[in-house]
Structure formats: structure tokens, C-alpha cells
Amino acid sequence: MQMTPMIESFVYHFGEMGSRWGFNRTVGQIYALLVISEQPLCANEIGELLGISRGNVSMGLKELGSWQLVQVSHKPGERREFYHSRGSIWDMANRVFEERRKREMDPTLSLLRDIMMDEAANPEEAFAQKRIAEIHDLLENITEWTQSLQSLSPEKLNTLMKLGSGVGKVLEFTDKFLGKKDPAKEA
Amino acid sequence: MQMTPMIESFVYHFGEMGSRWGFNRTVGQIYALLVISEQPLCANEIGELLGISRGNVSMGLKELGSWQLVQVSHKPGERREFYHSRGSIWDMANRVFEERRKREMDPTLSLLRDIMMDEAANPEEAFAQKRIAEIHDLLENITEWTQSLQSLSPEKLNTLMKLGSGVGKVLEFTDKFLGKKDPAKEA
DNA sequence: TTATTGTTTCAGAAATTTCTGAAAGTTCAG
DNA sequence: CTGAACTTTCAGAAATTTCTGAAACAATAA
Structure with a gap:
């Protein structure tokens, strides 16, 4: 994995957005990296690519783990752990x-x-x-x-999203066919 | 307006949740206060009730204003402004x-x-x-x-929400009746 | 105009969050 | 068991965010 300008801008942006999404900068950057990397990365490599301390990487990965957003894997014959988005x-x-x-x-x-x-x-x-x-x-x-x-x-979900506000039409339509079973008047 | 234990717990909770919702503690507290107060409050009163500085109240109200969440009103013969949730x-x-x-x-x-x-x-x-x-x-x-x-x-929206996952049924149902007019394939 | 009553701004203080790096912990091969 | 390779923890440092309070500003009445 190599940091090119394209990849940097993506990773740093996720770092900055992190706080708005409920996690801190480092966590955002680590996650961004794991998402766009085809190969799983080890903790050391992550730290080097992002220029952050080893301890910080460990905490970030732990946090991502609690969000169940990372997967750990091993390479045969290697002891260290490799991380990947899940x-x-x-x-x-x-x-x-x-x-x-x-x-x-x-x-x-x-x-x-x-x-x-x-x-x-x-x-x-x-x-x-x-x-x-x-x-x-x-x-x-x-x-x-x-x-x-x-x-x-x-x-x-995709169907529903593609409907957009057309969902309003569908609801009217449904109401007509269901007659008195108007869902809006239940509950 | 008086701070009772009930009102305090509501207000402080909104303060703590504030950061998760994208604004800071004070902004959350101020908003909570404005929401549950029947009467509009003036900036001074807000500051006193929350035990925060006058400047902080002003900044918080400005922030809430930018979210379009407060309404300013005046009492006849009074010069100061009264704030209320909107x-x-x-x-x-x-x-x-x-x-x-x-x-x-x-x-x-x-x-x-x-x-x-x-x-x-x-x-x-x-x-x-x-x-x-x-x-x-x-x-x-x-x-x-x-x-x-x-x-x-x-x-x-309420109808839609009450449907819950039943919306899946409605979609199937819609597909059948509309036939080739499958909404998923439009857009 | 000046005095009064109110609001806003903003530099620096305080509080909070994040990050580092060294030490402790873990795992495993030999 | 010992040592190598790796991970985790956590106290304190650094960075960031929030808050205060005094000064500047605004509106109005007299």
C-alpha cells in the first residue's frame, strides 16, 4: 500500500469527518485506509502510512472492533495480525x-x-x-x-430508496386497496 | 421558569447528548430549556438557570439560530429579547x-x-x-x-413509519399491480 | 446628547479530548 | 524455560474545543 495524493485526500477527509460521524480523526483515517486497501494491513504499516504512533493505532483498531467494522486475518507463517474492513x-x-x-x-x-x-x-x-x-x-x-x-x-431497501417521494403515491394506492385497514388510523 | 430535579435531568441530559448530536453542551442545554419552557426566556434568565456566562448564552443562541431552531419574540414595553423553540x-x-x-x-x-x-x-x-x-x-x-x-x-411519514418492515409487503404488492412499471427499475 | 439596558465579540483561561511512547503483556518457537 | 515478535495499556503531553468576562457595540428614552 502506498499513499498517493488521491488516497491521501480520501483518508484525510475521512479523518476530518470522523468527529461528525462519532469517532475521532485517527479512527476515521484508519478505517478509510482499510476500506480502500485491497490487501489487509498490519498495525505497523497503518501507523507508518498515517504517521501516527503505534499505541494510537492499537486504540483506533480497538474502537473499530467495537463497531464491528474490522476483520482480523493472519498470513501463514506470520505472527502479526492483518486488518481489513469488514x-x-x-x-x-x-x-x-x-x-x-x-x-x-x-x-x-x-x-x-x-x-x-x-x-x-x-x-x-x-x-x-x-x-x-x-x-x-x-x-x-x-x-x-x-x-x-x-x-x-x-x-x-434499494427499491424503496429509488421510489423516493413516490412512496407517497404508493401509500395512497395501498390505502385504497386495503380500504378500512388504513395504517395511518391504526396504532 | 424554575429548575426542578425533573427539568434538570432533562436539560443536563440534552447537554451531554449534544456532542453526539453535533452541537456542544451549552447549546444542548439551552435548547432543552427552550423546548420545555412554556414561556419564552430572556438571555439573562437562561444564563442564570444554567449557571453559564452571558457570552456563552449569546453564542449558543446564535448557533441555535443558525440551525433555525429558535424564535425571538418581544414583550410590549420591554427592550430585551425573549427566546423560544420554534x-x-x-x-x-x-x-x-x-x-x-x-x-x-x-x-x-x-x-x-x-x-x-x-x-x-x-x-x-x-x-x-x-x-x-x-x-x-x-x-x-x-x-x-x-x-x-x-x-x-x-x-x-407517520403512515410509513407505522408500516415498519411491513413496507416490504407493500412493495411486493405494488410490484404485482404495477407489473412492468416496477419502481425499482425506473429513476 | 447622555444614560440605561440590553446584546455581541473575542482573547485568553479552563476543560476536554486525543496522541505519544515507554513499559507491561501476550504468544509462540526453540 | 527464554527470547523474539508482536500487541495493549496508560500516564502525562499536546492539541482542540469550550467557556468566561470585560470591552465594544446597539437601541432607545429622556
Whole structure:
């Protein structure tokens, strides 16, 4: 593996975006490298290519491991470990969504639920609770929905995405055929 | 407005989640406060309730303004400005999605497009370009799709969300009736 | 105009996050 | 067991982000 200007710009960009995607610069760079490298890379090589310390590489790989985004492999007769990005592009996207849901939604949902259980001590709290319940319901809907989308096959998801806002048409169409089983009025 | 334990826990939680949602602690706290307060609050009151400096409040409100998440109002005969969260829960969610798309997706899409235009200088770059093209296409699909979802009415979106993975059934169903007009093959 | 009441800006302080590198840990061949 | 090759950990250093508070700015009333 060699750092060419093209590869550098990709890797560094992922480093910079990293923080927006929920991991730090190094983690982003390491991942970018593993994704575009045809061959698996060893920790040492990663450190050299990126100009970062060995310890930092180790921590970055650990983090990527917790996201289940890397695969470790071995070459026959070699002791060191080689790392590679794991799964298809769809798998990656799924992992990232899932991980972010865990970090960004779940803790909030759980807190909001707790607050909803409390008794409101005064009118201000009562108002707050109403707002909190609205937020909770919305987040819960989004969470459940994205989860169920993730269980669809990539092909179905693709169909759905290609529909775009045309999905509105499909819904009307569905409503007509299902008649009283209007899904919007259930739940 | 008074800080009760319930309100505190909500506000502080939003502060902590802030960084995961793309803004800093103070911004998260301020927003939480504005959302659950029935009355609009002035900058001073916000600072006092949260125990943060006046300057910090001003910067936080500016940031929220750039996200179009606050509304400024005035009381008759008062010179100072009162702030309030803006729009419905759906509007908020939309704003947050949109803002994040701008920050997290658009710059990456643009970089990937540029790289795809370049000539690959060697087989390594050729492989990298293939991966980059895959990523680009996926991100572009997701971006376009979420954009088109945002243009649906809250009611339609709700219907869609309630369908959950049942959307798979609807797609099959649609395919059958539309026959050759397979939506997956259009676009 | 000046005084008053408010908001914004921004340099430096404080807090937080990330990174380094040396030491400790692990694994395995001999 | 010992030593070589590799990985992980973690205390403190470096970099980055956030926050403060004083000064500058704005709007209005008198």
C-alpha cells in the first residue's frame, strides 16, 4: 500500500469527518485506509502510512472492533495480525446506523421514559412532561422504523430508496386497496 | 421558569447528548430549556438557570439560530429579547436531519465525486476508486431518499413509519399491480 | 446628547479530548 | 524455560474545543 495524493485526500477527509460521524480523526483515517486497501494491513504499516504512533493505532483498531467494522486475518507463517474492513458497503452503513442509534437515541429514550413516569410537581413540570412525551414518541417511532428498515434486504431497501417521494403515491394506492385497514388510523 | 430535579435531568441530559448530536453542551442545554419552557426566556434568565456566562448564552443562541431552531419574540414595553423553540416536534427533527446532512454528507459526497473524476495512476488507485464509487452511490441514494422523505407530510411519514418492515409487503404488492412499471427499475 | 439596558465579540483561561511512547503483556518457537 | 515478535495499556503531553468576562457595540428614552 502506498499513499498517493488521491488516497491521501480520501483518508484525510475521512479523518476530518470522523468527529461528525462519532469517532475521532485517527479512527476515521484508519478505517478509510482499510476500506480502500485491497490487501489487509498490519498495525505497523497503518501507523507508518498515517504517521501516527503505534499505541494510537492499537486504540483506533480497538474502537473499530467495537463497531464491528474490522476483520482480523493472519498470513501463514506470520505472527502479526492483518486488518481489513469488514462486510459490504451496506453492512458498513448498517453498522454505523446501529452504533449511532445506540449512542444517540437509546440513552435519551430511556431517560425520557423515566421522566414520563414521574409525577408532575407543578404546572411547569406538567407542561414539560407533555413536550417530553411528544419527543419520546417521535424518537421511539424513528427508532423502531429504522430498526425495521435494517431488517429489509438490500434489494428491497434499494427499491424503496429509488421510489423516493413516490412512496407517497404508493401509500395512497395501498390505502385504497386495503380500504378500512388504513395504517395511518391504526396504532 | 424554575429548575426542578425533573427539568434538570432533562436539560443536563440534552447537554451531554449534544456532542453526539453535533452541537456542544451549552447549546444542548439551552435548547432543552427552550423546548420545555412554556414561556419564552430572556438571555439573562437562561444564563442564570444554567449557571453559564452571558457570552456563552449569546453564542449558543446564535448557533441555535443558525440551525433555525429558535424564535425571538418581544414583550410590549420591554427592550430585551425573549427566546423560544420554534416549530413542532416534526419541524425540529427535520431541521436536525437537514443540518446534519449538510455537515456530514454533502462535503463527503463532493469529495468522492472529485476523486471519481480523477484518472487512476496504478492498480491500487483503481481498486480504491471502485470502493469510493460504491460509497458515493450509497451515500447519494441515502441523501436523496431522506430528502424526499422530508418533503412528505407528517401524516404520510407517520403512515410509513407505522408500516415498519411491513413496507416490504407493500412493495411486493405494488410490484404485482404495477407489473412492468416496477419502481425499482425506473429513476 | 447622555444614560440605561440590553446584546455581541473575542482573547485568553479552563476543560476536554486525543496522541505519544515507554513499559507491561501476550504468544509462540526453540 | 527464554527470547523474539508482536500487541495493549496508560500516564502525562499536546492539541482542540469550550467557556468566561470585560470591552465594544446597539437601541432607545429622556
